[in-house]
Amino acid sequence: MTPLDIYTERLARVRAAMAEQQVDTLLLSVGHDLPYLTGYLAMPLERLTMLVVPRDGDPTLLIPRLEAPRVDEQPGVFELLPWDETDDPTALVAKLAAGSRTLAVGDQMWARFLVELLPQLPGAEYRRAVDVVGPLRMVKDQAEIDALAAAGAAVDRIAGELQSGSIPLVGRTEAEVSADLSARIVAEGHQKVNFAIVAAGENAASPHHHAGPRVIGENEIVLCDFGGTMDGYCSDITRCVVTGDVPADIAEAYAVLHEAQRAAVASATVGTGCQEVDRTARRIIADAGYGEYFVHRTGHGIGLEEHEDPYIVEGNDRPLEAGHAFSVEPGIYVPGQWGMRLEDIVVATAAGPSPMNAADHDLASV
Numbered sequence: 001m002t003p004l005d006i007y008t009e010r011l012a013r014v015r016a017a018m019a020e021q022q023v024d025t026l027l028l029s030v031g032h033d034l035p036y037l038t039g040y041l042a043m044p045l046e047r048l049t050m051l052v053v054p055r056d057g058d059p060t061l062l063i064p065r066l067e068a069p070r071v072d073e074q075p076g077v078f079e080l081l082p083w084d085e086t087d088d089p090t091a092l093v094a095k096l097a098a099g100s101r102t103l104a105v106g107d108q109m110w111a112r113f114l115v116e117l118l119p120q121l122p123g124a125e126y127r128r129a130v131d132v133v134g135p136l137r138m139v140k141d142q143a144e145i146d147a148l149a150a151a152g153a154a155v156d157r158i159a160g161e162l163q164s165g166s167i168p169l170v171g172r173t174e175a176e177v178s179a180d181l182s183a184r185i186v187a188e189g190h191q192k193v194n195f196a197i198v199a200a201g202e203n204a205a206s207p208h209h210h211a212g213p214r215v216i217g218e219n220e221i222v223l224c225d226f227g228g229t230m231d232g233y234c235s236d237i238t239r240c241v242v243t244g245d246v247p248a249d250i251a252e253a254y255a256v257l258h259e260a261q262r263a264a265v266a267s268a269t270v271g272t273g274c275q276e277v278d279r280t281a282r283r284i285i286a287d288a289g290y291g292e293y294f295v296h297r298t299g300h301g302i303g304l305e306e307h308e309d310p311y312i313v314e315g316n317d318r319p320l321e322a323g324h325a326f327s328v329e330p331g332i333y334v335p336g337q338w339g340m341r342l343e344d345i346v347v348a349t350a351a352g353p354s355p356m357n358a359a360d361h362d363l364a365s366v
């Protein structure tokens with residue numbers, strides 16, 4: 001399929017969802033619903049970019065004139081409408097959406113634009129566009145799965161370098177190692193680094209630790225969680241290594257984490273509720289006595305965005321479908337002492353869970 005075919009097909013499915021949910025107009029600005037439908041990622045700046053999709057009729061991509069050259073036009077998918085510095089872009093949106101009773105707006109549209117739009121479409125009702133576009137984005141087609149696999153293989157190679165000891169750790173700061181991982185993410189073919197968490201020793205107990213000036217020492221755990229965007233799709237992997245000897249308490253906890261992650265991945269079959277995958281990991285960690293130290297959900301969907309639906313969390317009973325892509329990343333975090341997490345991206349398929357990461361799952365001593 002050409003990109004044009006892809007966007008035409010996606011737009012048709014979005015329109016069907018709009019009809020089903022009685023949404024008259026879809027408004028997409030900053031965020032990833034827009035590139036999903038058009039291939040264009042809006043600049044997250046103060047000038048408004050907005051795709052206006054009426055249920056029937058042609059979509060219009062309203063864009064600041066100076067940013068119009070960035071757009072690859074997709075004839076038949078949308079019409080480009082550049083606005084000038086002296087125009088009022090929200091008035092243009094209101095004109096395009098005139099008569100709509102129900103509008104669905106993207107989560108990341110700036111509040112400012114919605115606040116300006118509200119009085120211009122009096123009586124209209126608003127919903128979240130994620131209810132219209134989200135279920136479509138959640139189910140990845142083969143080209144999207146191939147892109148996730150390529151991004152996954154790229155970070156696997158970096159994880160392998162970490163585990164073999166070819167990325168120096170002892171004596172460097174977390175920030176230096178983070179910069180090193182970031183450079184490798186780009187060198188492996190990603191266009192963008194999304195994050196490179198490096199957390200040593202007690203810092204690893206903070207799941208989203210910001211790599212800082214702490215110098216990595218001997219015989220401590222180093223948690224590395226890194227990923228980027230390659231050809232539009234995201235990678236995300238976590239591996240831990242120990243510099244030198246593995247302390248007994250860390251080895252014991254890691255065996256539990258390893259089993260929890262393995263079992264959760266194995267449980268992620270089509271038809272299984274998302275929360276069941278979370279429960280599988282949590283049960284094993286809790287039974288071993290670490291329940292209070294597993295402080296976050298088991299995973300998040302991934303695709304154009306690092307974090308998107310479906311979330312692998314208690315309360316989400318959505319059954320997994322073939323094409324759902326998500327992380328499985330349980331962790332154990334003992335405040336003041338150490339933390340650990342093990343993360344792979346997995347795609348649910350008719351033939352069973354298909355991991356996008358194959359880097360070794362053991363706790364390497366480097």
Ligand code: ZN
Binds near residue numbers: 208
């Ligand atoms: Zn995270």
Ligand code: ZN
Binds near residue numbers: 226236237238329343
């Ligand atoms: Zn991660």
Ligand code: ZN
Binds near residue numbers: 236300327329
């Ligand atoms: Zn993740």
